[in-house]
Amino acid sequence: MSEEATAPVPWTVPSIEDSDKGGPLTAGRLEALQKEAYDEAYQKGHAEGIAAGEKTVQKRVERLDELLKAQARPFDSLMKWSKNSWSNWPWP
Numbered sequence: 001m002s003e004e005a006t007a008p009v010p011w012t013v014p015s016i017e018d019s020d021k022g023g024p025l026t027a028g029r030l031e032a033l034q035k036e037a038y039d040e041a042y043q044k045g046h047a048e049g050i051a052a053g054e055k056t057v058q059k060r061v062e063r064l065d066e067l068l069k070a071q072a073r074p075f076d077s078l079m080k081w082s083k084n085s086w087s088n089w090p091w092p
Contacts, residue, residue, distance in 0.1 A: 070077075
């Protein structure tokens, strides 16, 4: 196995004055980026939390509605049960 020798390439220091990214990363710029990321994550989390809360509240409202309907007509289930029970009774 023969390895081909390549000529060494000198390393150049990367430029910290990148005009596309707004210049060097300073403490103020880092703080602004951090605040921007925090605000973005907060908005996303807030929206997801609101959606989850609405879903939970909707389930509870539906359950409460069922309970209130059952209290408004407390004997409905008893009447259905007795009707079914007596209709299957073996009468002589």
